[in-house]
Amino acid sequence: MALETRVLQADEWDVWYDHLELAFGGVPESSEERDLYKSLTEHERSLAVWDGDTCVGSAGAFSFRLSVPGGALVPAAGVTMVGVAPTHRRRGVLTSLMRRQMDDFRAGGEPLAVLTASEPAIYGRFGYGTGTYSLAVDIDTTRVRLSVPPGTDELRLRLVDPEKALPECERVYAELVSRRPGMTARQPLWERLALLDPPSMRAGGSPLKCVVAEREDGAVVGYARYRVKADWDLTGSEGKVLVNDLDALDPAAEAALWRYLFEIDLTWSVRATKRPVDDPVLHLVSDVRRARPMTRDSLHVRLVDLPAALEARTYGAPLDVVVEVEDTFCPWNEGRWRLSADAKGEARCVRTADPADLELSVRELGSAYLGGITLTSLAAAGRVRELRAGALTEASRAFAGDVAPWLPHGF
Structure with missing residues (x-):
């Protein structure tokens, strides 16, 4: 049939x-x-x-x-x-x-399609490239201390019901979206994803808890949602703090929330996954090795409409480069494109018959698109070919971002 x-x-x-x-x-x-x-x-x-x-x-x-x-x-x-x-x-x-x-x-x-892959090897042949990575840490809080910035002690921390605090937490999240590539603006109902709390999702931990960081005027400037996993042996408690998410608007709030998680009674470690690879906690800890940082692929990016996608973002340096793009799955993207960006980072991408400066596939453009993976690193793996001397460095600097792109949650 x-x-x-x-x-x-x-x-x-x-x-x-x-x-x-x-x-x-x-x-x-x-x-x-x-x-x-x-x-x-x-x-x-x-x-x-x-x-x-x-x-x-x-x-x-x-x-x-x-x-x-x-x-x-x-x-x-x-x-x-x-x-x-x-x-x-x-x-x-x-x-x-x-x-x-x-x-x-x-x-x-x-212009774009994105996904998180249960099996990353599947999607490269359809033009998806790994665009972001995520960080996991498992911090031994008995051997690691935090060095916090000025202003940390001026914030008030308050335990709140995760449901009641949701509007304040969402305001923090919404302010962060434009600061870091790779984040998605919340559409209706998506805020509920962070509050899912059936026993099957707790990994043996407690029901979901939430702590917020407030300024003196009561404004919420950060929050963390977490669970505590109690455990005991003959020597005493062996509890763990399992962090679901932590978002903050400034360094003091970020540090205050991490310090709170480090100091929860009867716990000896803090485990957090799906963090940005440039998470500030890596610079707050006294011994990064004891944080056991690990990375894995996260968001995979596919340019559907190549010129529209490349013109939608800004660039970190002036740019004028002709790229020869291979895209057998979406042939409307194939061919030579002149990508130019002015001093403000605003770009234009048009078809051209001029000689190519770089050769690559749409998969590599997807990887470099959000600014976290450099074209030079892809070239070192043979995935990008330089045809005009200097073009690779020029393009790689323009594509690179100041902060690592990050997808906070799956979908």
């Missing part, structure tokens, strides 16, 4: 999501998590592949606005819910879903 791909109907959602759970191992999610994603699903942007009455493939997209270098919020399709049934491997199901999505994104005027 021929497979049928069609847009998801509302009454098909449970079957569609059951298929997705099976594709990811078959462990049912909590009703709380499942209900939230049912509310977040954009049915008109969700695809299902059917073999008769059986759903055997899925892919969806969220309508995001992604921060890019310069602070602009650019429409981006957040690719999600991708799965193929184990009975239908090697039949072109995934490729057909990626093809349909890319054509839809282009028709909808979205």
